Amino acid sequence: MAEDLNWAIGGEAGDGIDSTGKIFAQALSRAGRHVFTSKDFASRIRGGYTAYKIRTSVEQVQSVVDRLDILVALTQRTIDENLDELHEGSAIIYDGERSWDAEIPDEMTAVDVPLKSLAEEAGGAIMRNIVALGAACKITGFDVEYLDEALEKRFGGKGSKIVENNKEAARAGQEYVEENYDLSHLGYDVETTDNDYVLLNGNEAVGMGALAAGCRFYAGYPITPATSIMEYLTGRIEDYGGHVVQAEDELSAINMALGAARGGARSMTATSGAGIDLMTETFGLVAQSETPLVIADVQRSGPSTGMPTKQEQGDLNMALYGGHGEVPRFVVAPTSITECFWKTVEAFNLAEKYQTPVFLVSDLAMSVTEQTFPPEAFDMDEVEIDRGKLVDEDEADEWLDAQGHFRAHAVTEDGVSPRAIPGTTDAAHMSTGLEHDELGRRTEEEDERVQQVDKRNRKVETAREQEDWDYREFGDPDADNLVISWGSNEGALVEALDYLEADGIDVRVISVPYIFPRPDLTEEIEAADETIVVECNANGQFADVIEHDVLTRVKRINKYTGVRFKADELADDITEKLTEEVPA
Amino acid sequence: MSSDVRFTDFKSDKQPTWCPGCGDFGTMNGMMKALANTGNDPDNTFVVAGIGCSGKIGTYMHSYALHGVHGRALPVGTGVKMARPDVEVMVAGGDGDGYSIGAGHFVHAVRRNVDMTYVVMDNRIYGLTKGQASPTSRSDFETSTTPEGPKQPPVNPLALALASGASFIAQSFSSDAMRHAEIVEKAIEHDGFGFVNVFSPCVTFNDVDTYDYFRDSLVDLQEDEDHDPHDYEAAKEVILDSEKEYQGVMYQDENSVPYHEKHGVTEDMSEIPDGAPEDAMDLVREFY
Ligand SMILES: Cc1ncc(C[n+]2csc(CCOP(=O)(O)OP(=O)(O)O)c2C)c(N)n1
Ligand code: SF4
Numbered sequence: 090m091a092e093d094l095n096w097a098i099g100g101e102a103g104d105g106i107d108s109t110g111k112i113f114a115q116a117l118s119r120a121g122r123h124v125f126t127s128k129d130f131a132s133r134i135r136g137g138y139t140a141y142k143i144r145t146s147v148e149q150v151q152s153v154v155d156r157l158d159i160l161v162a163l164t165q166r167t168i169d170e171n172l173d174e175l176h177e178g179s180a181i182i183y184d185g186e187r188s189w190d191a192e193i194p195d196e197m198t199a200v201d202v203p204l205k206s207l208a209e210e211a212g213g214a215i216m217r218n219i220v221a222l223g224a225a226c227k228i229t230g231f232d233v234e235y236l237d238e239a240l241e242k243r244f245g246g247k248g249s250k251i252v253e254n255n256k257e258a259a260r261a262g263q264e265y266v267e268e269n270y271d272l273s274h275l276g277y278d279v280e281t282t283d284n285d286y287v288l289l290n291g292n293e294a295v296g297m298g299a300l301a302a303g304c305r306f307y308a309g310y311p312i313t314p315a316t317s318i319m320e321y322l323t324g325r326i327e328d329y330g331g332h333v334v335q336a337e338d339e340l341s342a343i344n345m346a347l348g349a350a351r352g353g354a355r356s357m358t359a360t361s362g363a364g365i366d367l368m369t370e371t372f373g374l375v376a377q378s379e380t381p382l383v384i385a386d387v388q389r390s391g392p393s394t395g396m397p398t399k400q401e402q403g404d405l406n407m408a409l410y411g412g413h414g415e416v417p418r419f420v421v422a423p424t425s426i427t428e429c430f431w432k433t434v435e436a437f438n439l440a441e442k443y444q445t446p447v448f449l450v451s452d453l454a455m456s457v458t459e460q461t462f463p464p465e466a467f468d469m470d471e472v473e474i475d476r477g478k479l480v481d482e483d484e485a486d487e488w489l490d491a492q493g494h495f496r497a498h499a500v501t502e503d504g505v506s507p508r509a510i511p512g513t514t515d516a517a518h519m520s521t522g523l524e525h526d527e528l529g530r531r532t533e534e535e536d537e538r539v540q541q542v543d544k545r546n547r548k549v550e551t552a553r554e555q556e557d558w559d560y561r562e563f564g565d566p567d568a569d570n571l572v573i574s575w576g577s578n579e580g581a582l583v584e585a586l587d588y589l590e591a592d593g594i595d596v597r598v599i600s601v602p603y604i605f606p607r608p609d610l611t612e613e614i615e616a617a618d619e620t621i622v623v624e625c626n627a628n629g630q631f632a633d634v635i636e637h638d639v640l641t642r643v644k645r646i647n648k649y650t651g652v653r654f655k656a657d658e659l660a661d662d663i664t665e666k667l668t669e670e671v672p673a
Numbered sequence: 674m675s676s677d678v679r680f681t682d683f684k685s686d687k688q689p690t691w692c693p694g695c696g697d698f699g700t701m702n703g704m705m706k707a708l709a710n711t712g713n714d715p716d717n718t719f720v721v722a723g724i725g726c727s728g729k730i731g732t733y734m735h736s737y738a739l740h741g742v743h744g745r746a747l748p749v750g751t752g753v754k755m756a757r758p759d760v761e762v763m764v765a766g767g768d769g770d771g772y773s774i775g776a777g778h779f780v781h782a783v784r785r786n787v788d789m790t791y792v793v794m795d796n797r798i799y800g801l802t803k804g805q806a807s808p809t810s811r812s813d814f815e816t817s818t819t820p821e822g823p824k825q826p827p828v829n830p831l832a833l834a835l836a837s838g839a840s841f842i843a844q845s846f847s848s849d850a851m852r853h854a855e856i857v858e859k860a861i862e863h864d865g866f867g868f869v870n871v872f873s874p875c876v877t878f879n880d881v882d883t884y885d886y887f888r889d890s891l892v893d894l895q896e897d898e899d900h901d902p903h904d905y906e907a908a909k910e911v912i913l914d915s916e917k918e919y920q921g922v923m924y925q926d927e928n929s930v931p932y933h934e935k936h937g938v939t940e941d942m943s944e945i946p947d948g949a950p951e952d953a954m955d956l957v958r959e960f961y
Contacts, residue, residue: 119961287960297956303945306756308748329950330940332755337781341748344741348721348752351739352760353943356752374742467957472949492686510943511737511753511760517715519685519731521740530687531732 092146094229094279095156097171098218099140100163102130108243109161109218110141111459113225114288116239117145118461120232121282125150125580126459127653129170130398138166147280151425151460151580152656158277159228161221165189178275182224184217200224200270207261212254219255223262230278233263287464291429291455291577294467295385296321298433299357301472304383305331306349306356308342313397314456315359315387339367343384347371350380351520353479353510355437359385359449362397365404369411372446376416376545378520379498379506381440381477383433385449387456388576390651399651400454402576405630408448409605417545419443419552420604422450424561424579427466428602429455434472439556442477443548444508450604452625454653455577480507485516494518496527500540504547553606560608561600568595570667571617573610573643575601575631577653578623584656585663594664604631611639621646621666625653644669680709683718685735691726696873696884699847700794701730703871704763707857708736713761721750723766723775725801727794727873730765744775747782750789756942758933761861762789769799772808772828779830783837783866788931790860790867793830794847796875797882804878814881830870831912831923840865840929842908843922846887847873852895852920859922865929872920887918894921903927 098109107128114124122145129140142157144150157174160167161182168181168191175181175197183191185201193199202224204217211220219240226233240255266272289297296318299307307326309319323333331354336342342358349356360368365386375382386408390401408420419439423432429451436447480488488496488507497518499506506527509516519529524541526532561579564572564586574582579600589596597617601607614620614635621644622632629645636643646662648654683705691697708718715736722731724743731738737760741749750764771779771793782791798816799805806816806823809830813822834842841863845853853871860867872887894900894911900921901907908924911917933939 285961287957289960293960300956301949301953303950305940305942305945306752308752325956327937331942332936332938334751334755336748337777340745341751341778341781344745344748345752345755347741348739348749348754349756349942350752351719351737351749352753352756353941354756355942355945356756370742371745378739378741464954464957464961469949469953469957472953474945474947511719511757512717514716517718517735517737519738519740521731522742523740529738530685 093144093150094146094158094277095142095144095154096159096225097140097142097157098161098163098221099138099167099170102137102139104139104163105215105218106139106141109222110143112236112239112243113222114143114459115242116235117143118286118288119238120235121284121286122147122279123149123286124288124459124461125152127153128457138170140167140170147282152584153581153653154655154657159225161218161225162191165191168193180228180272180275182221198272198275200228200266200272202262202265204262207265208258211258211261216255216258219258220262223259224266226259227263227266228272228275228277232281233259235281285464286461287467288459288461289426290457290459291423291426291451292317292387293321294426294429295359295433295449295451296325297467298430299437300325300329301469302434302437303355303474304357304437305329306346306354307331307358308334308336308345309358309360310336310339310342310364312361312364314389314453315361315364315385317456318359318385318387339364340370343368343371346382347375347380350382351510355441357383357385359387361387361389362391362395363393365407373412373414373416374522375446376418377522379444379545380520381444382446383436383440383449384446385451388450388452396651400452400625400653401649401651402452402625403630404450405604405626408450409634415542417445417549418605419445419447420450421447422576422602422604423455424576424600424602426455426458426460427462430467432602438473438475439552441479442475443505443552444477445548450576452576478505478507480509480513480516482514482516485509485513489515490528494528497529498525498541499527500544503551504544505551549606558603558606558608561602563598563600565595565597568597569618570594570596571599571613571620572596572623572663573599573601573620573635574623575604576624578625581654581656581659582623585660588657588660589663592664594667596663607634609638610635614639614641614643619667620644621663623654623659625649678709678714680705683708683715683734683736685733687732689729689733691729692877694876695726696796696847696875697727697730697794699850699853700792700871700873701733703845703847703850703853703857704765704792705734706854707861708761708763710854710858711861717759718761718763719753721746721753721762721764723770725767725770725799726875727765727767727800728770744770744773745778746770747775747778747791751782751785751787754787754789755933755938758939759941763792764789765792765794767800768793768795768797768809768830769807772830772833776808780833780837783834783839783868785932786840786865786929788865788933790857791869792857793870794873795830795870796873796879798875798879800875800878811881829912834868835909835912835924839868839924840926841867841922842912842924843869845869845871845920846891847871848884848888849920852893856920856922863925863929865926865931890918892917892919894919894923
């Protein structure tokens with residue numbers, strides 16, 4: 090297991106917790122260390138406890154653990170909230186000059202640094218978090234120069250004066266600790282490497298995937314935690330001739346995206362929670378009119394407004410079954426941040442190849458977590474674009490009926506019709522949410538209805554055959570114990586394998602990025618003695634579909650506290666489940 | 674585009690199922706004429722239709738078209754135009770479609786000033802669902818769901834557009850064929866969001882707002898030499914006039930700059946590279 094360091098800063102929302110954490114994460118990444126971050130935040134802008142946690146190691150880290158080594162506490166609550174993660178070797182940096190009397194358990198090392206005064210000396214109280222970062226560098230033996238790089242990146246745009254003041258603040262923190270404390274007994278000495286890493290979160294990976302895949306139009310309506318996809322695309326998509334519109338609501342957003350797709354653009358929208366419900370109306374139209382569209386659902390905790398800043402994987406049934414009538418669709422769910430990139434690219438290809446809506450289902454934990462990767466993990470040369478049966482003028486000619494009308498919804502063997510976009514000569518046609526004939530014109534003829542329904546459903550059958558609906562696998566492929574997961578649980582599960590192995594428990598992990606169609610796991614489940622499905626919801630929605638597929642009961646591990654799985658916790662849960670009787 | 678396009682080229686060979694005498698026939702003919710007269714042809718035209726008797730228009734016209742869900746035609750048109758500034762976009766729907774379920778979208782489409790033409794077939798009733806009150810129904814208009822009338826004043830769509838910052842506001846009457854086509858033509862030619870509310874009588878369910886009523890009461894702004902559509906105050910006056918109803922162009926902002934020009938959305942978004950763009954690795958490097 091990686092020798093890692095766990096660091097956190099916590100305070101009131103509005104204290105700049107997020108940006109401070111991000112700066113430190115970046116500094117660590119610059120120093121060739123792997124980073125995995127997590128955030129606790131409340132659904133309010135000012136006030137309310139908020140924390141940014143960083144786990145860092147020279148080896149790849151992909152989960153949170155129950156341990157905190159260095160804590161920057163701007164409030165007493167920060168200490169209280171994290172008490173059970175602190176241990177004897179923990180150091181707590183706090184500002185003794187502040188009005189609160191910090192209560193720090195005796196066995197821990199209290200590092201009282203006058204954050205505010207030192208920041209003021211360096212040019213402004215606002216930099217007190219940076220003073221704390223400098224102090225943290227000293228405690229951990231981390232070279233403050235890496236912090237300089239991160240500060241340049243962060244504040245470079247605001248002028249050299251600001252950058253210099255911040256560097257000075259960091260040095261002040263570092264020197265204060267050096268002069269007033271001897272912390273060698275803590276034994277921290279952070280190793281660095283020459284590796285170059287990139288540090289990004291799941292939503293950024295989705296946005297980057299969209300740009301790489303040729304997405305040129307995005308319409309959305311702000312909602313946590315999907316908004317940062319829109320924020321990422323805004324300001325970047327223009328470089329490629331594209332555009333982002335903040336629509337008046339989700340109904341409008343998805344309809345705009347649909348319009349752009351009919352115009353021939355690769356087009357996308359993203360939302361969460363209530364927004365996905367609003368989009369469901371048009372979701373049917375997208376399918377019925379056979380429009381290629383990527384709809385991202387970054388799940389948060391529901392129902393209704395639920396816990397908007399908390400983790401959950403509760404929308405799977407919605408993605409699978411949402412919408413009136415029977416709607417052919419694809420549901421793709423990335424299992425890691427790199428997969429957020431690759432599956433987004435794939436979602437655009439699937440949408441155009443099969444002329445269907447594609448749900449790209451991710452979750453809050455993945456969307457806000459920053460993680461380091463070698464840049465090659467996003468190798469742009471590997472990106473392939475497949476626009477499917479997009480026809481030009483000559484090809485369109487082959488699809489005209491005897492009267493010269495373009496058969497936009499031609500009944501084909503593979504279920505996919507030719508697709509012509511405006512400007513294609515002689516291919517003008519109508520598409521509609523009404524049931525229609527091959528030309529797109531309304532029909533209620535029994536034969537035509539059946540033909541069109543079958544045709545649309547056939548796309549899914551064709552895709553089942555043509556595409557790889559595979560899974561990712563970890564652990565021991567021959568183990569008797571099988572654990573199945575989807576979405577962002579993969580990282581924690583993979584790390585849990587180390588704990589389980591240490592206890593002599595062999596586990597095979599299957600992480601499934603495709604919800605519909607999905608890989609058939611019958612063989613794998615039959616080969617195992619025990620099967621457990623792990624997911625962040627109360628009812629086991631994925632477990633339900635697996636049981637439905639294989640006609641066997643599986644065990645379930647469900648977490649719906651609003652917090653993602655931790656590796657050590659999952660290992661315990663799995664151990665416990667393995668001895669439990671399967672419900673009859 | 675070819676100059677020999679005739680308005681019949683915009684006609685599909687599907688026979689309308691509108692009631693004989695429905696105002697929508699005239700509205701549609703005018704739209705087709707206006708499209709042809711402004712030099713468009715079906716291959717570069719995209720018609721988005723709402724839901725209702727009015728929304729059936731997309732079926733009876735020939736062009737690239739989408740018939741969507743109730744009330745959401747304007748966002749679809751917005752998306753088409755953003756992706757394809759080269760395409761002529763026309764959006765059509767009814768008063769229920771546009772001012773009830775779609776009222777929010779109307780306000781925002783107006784203020785975005787996307788370069789498209791929005792034609793609302795205002796029959797002051799829900800036709801397709803067989804005669805319920807619409808947002809433009811008179812407050813004492815008795816229907817199956819409002820036996821004593823809607824008990825609330827009607828929406829004034831022109832005023833709603835004006836308040837939302839419209840750059841082009843017009844009203845026409847489907848049976849005054851020449852004028853109607855002419856007004857829609859002006860809306861198409863307008864650089865920005867061209868809004869036309871068309872009185873398009875429902876002969877089956879509305880016995881108040883009839884052809885005769887409009888014929889007798891409508892005042893044509895063309896005959897009012899004093900009306901200058903570029904004069905905002907004058908526009909306000911006719912739009913808020915509670916005594917009379919007008920046809921003609923009420924308001925046109927001479928300085929209107931359509932959304933795509935203002936915000937540099939001028940590229941054909943349908944063309945993308947075969948793989949990731951050449952400099953795409955820069956996107957990754959940003960995260961160093
Ligand atoms: C979401 C939704 N709600 C209700 C309907 C039923 N519906 C169809 S048309 C219509 C009203 C249409 O009225 P209007 O826009 O005035 O058009 P008209 O038929 O009078 O031309 C309604 C309520 C629907 N199709 N979709
Ligand atoms: S019901 Fe009214 S609006 Fe509908 S077709 Fe008949 S006349 Fe026209």
